[in-house]
Amino acid sequence: MPRPLLRSSLRLLPAPWLSALLLGALSACGGGGDGARTAATASAGSLATVQARPTYHLAPVLLGAPADTDMTRPSASARLAPHTTQVPQALAGLSSRGLTVQALQAALADGGAGARARMAGATASAEGAAVQPMAAGSTVTTYTPAQIRAAYNLPALPDLSGSLTATEAAQLGAGQTVYIVNAYHDPNIAAELAAFAGSFGLPGCSVAAIDPAASLPLASAASDGCTLSVVYATSGGGMTADAPAYNAGWATEIALDVQWVHATAPMARIVLIEVPDSGIASIANAVALANAMGPGVVSLSLGASEGSWVSSVDTVFYGTGMSYVAATGDNGAAVEWPSVSPGVLAVGGTTLSFKGSGARSETVWSGTGGGVSKYLARPAYQTKSVPGLGTPARRSVADVAFNANPASGQYVAVMSQDGRSTSWVSAGGTSLATPQWAALLAVANALRVQSSLGMIGAPHNAFYASVASVAKLYAADFLDVNSGKDGSCALCSAKAGYDNPSGLGTPQGVSLLSTLTGVTVPAIAPSVTSGAVNGQAGVALSFSVSVSAANALRYSLDGAPAGMAVNTAGVVSWAKPVTGSYSVTVTATDTRTGQTAQGVYAITIVTPDPPSVTAATASAVAGKAFSQAMSYTAPNAVTWTLTKPPSGMVISTAGVVSWPKPVKGSYSVTVTARDSKTGKTGSAVLSLTVNAS
Numbered sequence: 001m002p003r004p005l006l007r008s009s010l011r012l013l014p015a016p017w018l019s020a021l022l023l024g025a026l027s028a029c030g031g032g033g034d035g036a037r038t039a040a041t042a043s044a045g046s047l048a049t050v051q052a053r054p055t056y057h058l059a060p061v062l063l064g065a066p067a068d069t070d071m072t073r074p075s076a077s078a079r080l081a082p083h084t085t086q087v088p089q090a091l092a093g094l095s096s097r098g099l100t101v102q103a104l105q106a107a108l109a110d111g112g113a114g115a116r117a118r119m120a121g122a123t124a125s126a127e128g129a130a131v132q133p134m135a136a137g138s139t140v141t142t143y144t145p146a147q148i149r150a151a152y153n154l155p156a157l158p159d160l161s162g163s164l165t166a167t168e169a170a171q172l173g174a175g176q177t178v179y180i181v182n183a184y185h186d187p188n189i190a191a192e193l194a195a196f197a198g199s200f201g202l203p204g205c206s207v208a209a210i211d212p213a214a215s216l217p218l219a220s221a222a223s224d225g226c227t228l229s230v231v232y233a234t235s236g237g238g239m240t241a242d243a244p245a246y247n248a249g250w251a252t253e254i255a256l257d258v259q260w261v262h263a264t265a266p267m268a269r270i271v272l273i274e275v276p277d278s279g280i281a282s283i284a285n286a287v288a289l290a291n292a293m294g295p296g297v298v299s300l301s302l303g304a305s306e307g308s309w310v311s312s313v314d315t316v317f318y319g320t321g322m323s324y325v326a327a328t329g330d331n332g333a334a335v336e337w338p339s340v341s342p343g344v345l346a347v348g349g350t351t352l353s354f355k356g357s358g359a360r361s362e363t364v365w366s367g368t369g370g371g372v373s374k375y376l377a378r379p380a381y382q383t384k385s386v387p388g389l390g391t392p393a394r395r396s397v398a399d400v401a402f403n404a405n406p407a408s409g410q411y412v413a414v415m416s417q418d419g420r421s422t423s424w425v426s427a428g429g430t431s432l433a434t435p436q437w438a439a440l441l442a443v444a445n446a447l448r449v450q451s452s453l454g455m456i457g458a459p460h461n462a463f464y465a466s467v468a469s470v471a472k473l474y475a476a477d478f479l480d481v482n483s484g485k486d487g488s489c490a491l492c493s494a495k496a497g498y499d500n501p502s503g504l505g506t507p508q509g510v511s512l513l514s515t516l517t518g519v520t521v522p523a524i525a526p527s528v529t530s531g532a533v534n535g536q537a538g539v540a541l542s543f544s545v546s547v548s549a550a551n552a553l554r555y556s557l558d559g560a561p562a563g564m565a566v567n568t569a570g571v572v573s574w575a576k577p578v579t580g581s582y583s584v585t586v587t588a589t590d591t592r593t594g595q596t597a598q599g600v601y602a603i604t605i606v607t608p609d610p611p612s613v614t615a616a617t618a619s620a621v622a623g624k625a626f627s628q629a630m631s632y633t634a635p636n637a638v639t640w641t642l643t644k645p646p647s648g649m650v651i652s653t654a655g656v657v658s659w660p661k662p663v664k665g666s667y668s669v670t671v672t673a674r675d676s677k678t679g680k681t682g683s684a685v686l687s688l689t690v691n692a693s
Contacts, residue, residue, distance in 0.1 A: 047309050050280040052183065052302040054253035055327040056431035057131065057367065058099040059140040059406040060091035062108070063424040066199045066411055070146055073594040074157040074201030078150040079356045083142045085426075092136035096406050097330060097367075100248045101414050101423045130332025130486055131367035134407065142426040143352070143410045145200045145263035148403070148436075151354035154264065154509035155443070155521055156595045160203055166223075170446040171513075171521065173265025175223040177296035178442050180261065180270065180435065181286045183278035184247035186254040188415040190228055195413040195422050196259040202266050210271075212239040217294035221269035226262065233275045237285030244276040246417055256412045256427050257301050257435045264439030268446075271296075280304055280337070284313040287324070287338075295321030295455050297445070299438035300344075301431035303329045303336030303369070310337050310375050317343035321455040323445075325438040327430035328398045329369030333487035333500070336369055339397050342379035343458055346370075346397035347437050348502050349404020349430045350481055362506055363494070364484030365405040368430055370398045370500035371491065381464040386504075387474070388497020398503035399463065401481060402433030440507060447517035462516060468497075468504050477512040478505035526553055526588045528599030536608045536635065537579040539677045545570040545599065551590050558585040577605040608635040610680035611673035617687045622664040624693070628686065630655040636677040643670035643683075662690040 155171035205226040326339035339346035349368035406428030526549035611634035620626035
């Protein structure tokens with residue numbers, strides 16, 4: 001495992017802790033769909049029975065530990081094909097919704113029948129049936145962090161063994177905070193994160209405790225490394241020293257969220273806020289606690305079906321300098337809180353296809369949520385100027401999307417409750433999409449700080465008005481997901497432009513970051529342009545590789561003939577080419593990130609013909625200057641000579657024979673052209689008759 005970066009210093013400001021502030025964030029809310037009332041009243045009534053659910057899915061497979069490809073060079077797997085595995089018979093038919101390692105292990109132990117029976121009752125009570133259980137032999141594809149970076153064009157991970165520039169650190173989220181709000185407790189989160197980071201060459205995170213009695217806000221996050229802090233919250237939004245109870249499902253959700261925030265923003269500070277129950281009031285109060293801790297991005301991979309109570313807790317999502325990101329759910333077409341709030345970036349899900357080279361393709365994942373709210377008004381940023389949006393009657397979700405299908409899943413390390421064993425799973429759900437968007441906003445904030453700009457806050461206006469309403473920017477900053485569906489309703493199918501399952505689409509990382517920050521973010525990998533080169537046998541060949549890159553490169557050749565080489569400047573040379581056709585692959589490797597790109601050069605070497613000189617017959621007058629240009633063809637420049645010319649006759653470098661003072665008589669002069677590169681010659685006779693004056 002790579003050494004951790006420097007420990008963050010969490011200096012707690014000596015401001016008084018006002019627990020009433022947290023409850024006040026709810027009690028100050030305005031009326032909702034049930035008429036004017038305070039959130040405190042709502043919490044005591046309808047909110048008391050509403051419970052949030054984690055929105056993750058696991059593919060029904062237990063994976064082996066990831067290959068060590070990325071351990072020393074964290075971008076090494078970026079251009080490799082993702083890992084694939086087949087669903088075993090014992091695990092076929094299990095519902096992926098809320099699946100745990102314990103359930104997978106139990107299914108393997110009893111041949112699957114018992115686990116399927118146990119899950120059948122839970123599945124029957126779950127909303128929607130958009131995600132069908134996978135059959136035996138079905139293929140599960142699982143991506144590494146480097147492969148997700150490559151697929152979504154996110155900034156490449158630099159070589160972490162040395163010092164980073166300020167811009168490189170900002171591209172990894174340095175100095176920013178991501179708050180992750182979840183219910184219950186994961187006792188092994190630090191160890192799981194360490195296992196994940198070590199396996200993929202990511203920087204380690206120091207654990208930094210926050211005293212439950214500490215004054216808020218927190219000091220700013222350090223810019224020289226990642227820290228992980230775990231805060232135990234009370235249901236009322238205070239901090240306590242007592243950890244919530246363990247819950248296997250929520251612990252899986254916590255592991256997923258923390259690991260993929262870190263994968264996307266490896267130098268950001270992570271503050272995990274664990275609440276003792278999954279009640280909506282507790283979740284909302286935890287968000288208020290994050291607001292009190294200071295500017296950052298709040299990630300919420302959880303949801304509950306919206307109700308008339310949603311407006312009563314809406315104002316918690318408008319903290320100064322805060323961004324909020326939430327999952328749209330994993331039950332197919334439906335609207336869930338908190339993603340329905342106009343102040344929250346609602347994240348839907350896709351099925352990703354990426355082979356390690358070329359561009360990714362995506363379709364809507366059948367389990368993703370989305371729809372039009374029954375209770376919240378249409379926000380001003382959702383206008384008909386956005387392609388495909390029209391004018392929805394009320395708040396429309398999703399806003400954006402990311403990979404979420406567990407069958408096109410991403411690695412997650414999950415430990416047993418006692419911490420004695422680590423399992424690897426292929427995770428999905430809009431739970432997976434949400435922390436990555438949260439981390440992407442943290443990176444945007446870090447880059448904005450580099451440009452002396454403010455925190456991005458709610459990104460909706462930027463996404464809808466500044467990007468999606470401008471055709472050129474929309475095409476550059478988002479991949480428009482226009483196929484697939486999450487139900488049979490009129491709004492359930494993807495289409496060109498905005499749609500409910502995928503929102504505006506999925507991010508084109510460096511382009512979107514450049515738009516949001518005004519900073520030109522370098523492409524994830526160098527780019528080599530293929531080409532064709534012609535040469536001649538025996539004639540030294542030299543050409544420069546056509547390449548673009550943000551950093552210095554090293555080059556290598558594959559399929560090169562003997563004697564061909566490439567130097568550190570990307571110049572290919574061959575001193576003595578041999579006749580033939582050659583296909584030579586040039587690989588350019590970024591010396592900072594390890595990212596590679598390849599281009600193929602078709603090289604054709606021909607045997608050149610010798611020069612061909614056309615014989616000529618001419619006449620001249622004695623004493624009057626004579627000049628005759630010789631006609632010839634040659635593949636290269638030539639030099640000229642005359643054999644036994646009369647005194648005073650010469651030939652120029654251009655093949656023009658001249659004689660200033662011809663003498664009467666008849667002359668036969670051999671004119672020879674020599675190829676300046678091959679040395680081959682061609683000759684012809686100039687027959688000259690000089691008459692008397």
